[in-house]
Amino acid sequence: MNISIATVFPDLYRDFLNTSLIKRLQEKEIASYDVVSFSSFCNPKERIDAPAVGHGAGMVIRPEVVERLVDAQDKKWGKSYKIFLTPQGKKLDQTLSEQLAKIFQEQKHVMLLAGRYEGIDQRAHEEYADLEVSIGDYVLMGGDLAAMVLLEAVMRYVPGVVGKDDSVAMDSFSGTFVDFPTYATPAKDWRGHSVPEILTSGNHAALKNHRNDKAAQRSVRGHFGWVKNHCRTKEDKSLVSKHMPHHYLVLMHDNVLVQDGKIGTSSVTTLDIHDIARSCCTYGVKNYFLVTPLVDQHKIVETMLNFWHGAGIDYNRGRAQAVDLVQLSQSLDQVIADIEKKEGKKPLLVATSAKQQGDASQRITFFDQDKVWVHDRPVLLIFGTAKGLSDELINRCDFLLLPIDGFTEFNHLSVRSAAAIILDRWMGINLTEVD
Numbered sequence: 402m403n404i405s406i407a408t409v410f411p412d413l414y415r416d417f418l419n420t421s422l423i424k425r426l427q428e429k430e431i432a433s434y435d436v437v438s439f440s441s442f443c444n445p446k447e448r449i450d451a452p453a454v455g456h457g458a459g460m461v462i463r464p465e466v467v468e469r470l471v472d473a474q475d476k477k478w479g480k481s482y483k484i485f486l487t488p489q490g491k492k493l494d495q496t497l498s499e500q501l502a503k504i505f506q507e508q509k510h511v512m513l514l515a516g517r518y519e520g521i522d523q524r525a526h527e528e529y530a531d532l533e534v535s536i537g538d539y540v541l542m543g544g545d546l547a548a549m550v551l552l553e554a555v556m557r558y559v560p561g562v563v564g565k566d567d568s569v570a571m572d573s574f575s576g577t578f579v580d581f582p583t584y585a586t587p588a589k590d591w592r593g594h595s596v597p598e599i600l601t602s603g604n605h606a607a608l609k610n611h612r613n614d615k616a617a618q619r620s621v622r623g624h625f626g627w628v629k630n631h632c633r634t635k636e637d638k639s640l641v642s643k644h645m646p647h648h649y650l651v652l653m654h655d656n657v658l659v660q661d662g663k664i665g666t667s668s669v670t671t672l673d674i675h676d677i678a679r680s681c682c683t684y685g686v687k688n689y690f691l692v693t694p695l696v697d698q699h700k701i702v703e704t705m706l707n708f709w710h711g712a713g714i715d716y717n718r719g720r721a722q723a724v725d726l727v728q729l730s731q732s733l734d735q736v737i738a739d740i741e742k743k744e745g746k747k748p749l750l751v752a753t754s755a756k757q758q759g760d761a762s763q764r765i766t767f768f769d770q771d772k773v774w775v776h777d778r779p780v781l782l783i784f785g786t787a788k789g790l791s792d793e794l795i796n797r798c799d800f801l802l803l804p805i806d807g808f809t810e811f812n813h814l815s816v817r818s819a820a821a822i823i824l825d826r827w828m829g830i831n832l833t834e835v836d
């Protein structure tokens with residue numbers, strides 16, 4: 402395959418193309434590189450770039466210069482598959498890298514176009530780009546490092562480039578999990594850090610399990626966004642669940658805002674008890690606590706729970722299983738004490754609210770699992786009733802999840818709907834290979 406690289410700064414590529422595996426590709430005659438400067442396609446006294454149309458938008462690489470470069474390279478190596486490097490392009494990941502490796506091998510000629518300044522003229526993108534690629538959600542000074550990153554990621558998938566021992570199929574972001582921790586031989590302690598004994602035990606099955614387990618642990622705690630959308634098998638799903646901190650949910654019928662901004666109590670709702678219990682059961686929440694200090698309310702809930710612990714089992718076994726998670730409590734402090742007794746650690750308190758409340762330092766989004774899970778403590782998700790949790794209660798919490806938002810001003814969801822949405826956004830995963 403012939404790879405043309407169009408750039409403003411060709412010198413940047415000299416060492417890169419003459420080092421390690423990228424160099425080896427040329428030696429093995431798998432790839433040849435042709436780095437060309439946009440300036441070589443400018444007429445005397447002509448500039449590569451011109452001011453952007455419209456006020457104050459910087460300089461843009463001119464389409465006529467791109468045209469001459471593209472025509473010359475296509476004439477030299479044959480019609481190319483053209484990839485424009487741009488922050489607005491398709492995000493490069495392992496899947497795209499693998500797909501591009503196939504395209505690179507099928508095509509006689511691939512061209513990478515690296516922009517500078519404010520980028521390459523949009524008309525040239527429209528005319529020539531077969532694909533636009535971004536290497537991440539940040540802006541570089543130019544597309545040259547992006548072109549090099551793309552080459553490094555893609556070429557690893559070309560057969561014969563990477564040795565068998567470093568199998569790319571096992572790499573981070575190739576499956577559900579990132580890579581497991583690796584250690585260089587000999588397996589001795591270094592600066593107080595040791596190598597897990599299992600790695601030198603010679604027990605291959607145990608070693609494989611250990612590595613898988615460590616990979617799952619790192620992935621869940623540090624890359625849940627990835628795991629959420631790339632969980633492949635049921636086995637992976639159970640490893641994910643193993644490494645998620647235990648979650649609990651509490652529905653507060655006390656310490657909530659009632660009429661005129663006063664703090665008070667609210668009545669229990671049987672629908673909420675059933676439906677939130679079923680959501681909790683789906684997402685593996687350990688217990689669903691109902692907090693009310695009112696004796697009469699306790700009696701109502703106990704009657705219902707007694708039904709599901711008795712006759713209800715035969716009536717609807719699944720529902721009985723879900724309702725089994727429900728635990729009545731007098732206060733939030735009692736709930737915290739119960740969890741601490743069970744887990745040996747106090748839970749982190751994560752409040753929820755339909756409106757902007759709390760302190761900015763408490764606020765987290767539905768993508769901030771790592772901020773919470775890094776503490777390695779159980780998590781208690783707190784839901785309010787009536788007009789929501791009191792400020793006093795929210796101020797006690799370690800974190801406050803941002804309100805659920807859609808595309809209207811309306812977000813007055815029932816607490817059972819809010820609980821289902823929040824559990825899914827926070828803990829839900831999409832199993833990609835359903836059997």
Ligand SMILES: C[S@@+](CC[C@H](N)C(=O)[O-])C[C@H]1O[C@@H](n2cnc3c(N)ncnc32)[C@H](O)[C@@H]1O
Pocket residue numbers: 486487488489514515516517518519520521534535536537538539540541542543544545547
């Ligand atoms: C300063 S940037 C232009 C940024 C542009 N104004 C924007 O906000 O999208 C100049 C060039 O760097 C390259 N570049 C910058 N960030 C990139 C990224 N994340 N992925 C791929 N190319 C990038 C592109 O080739 C781009 O044309």
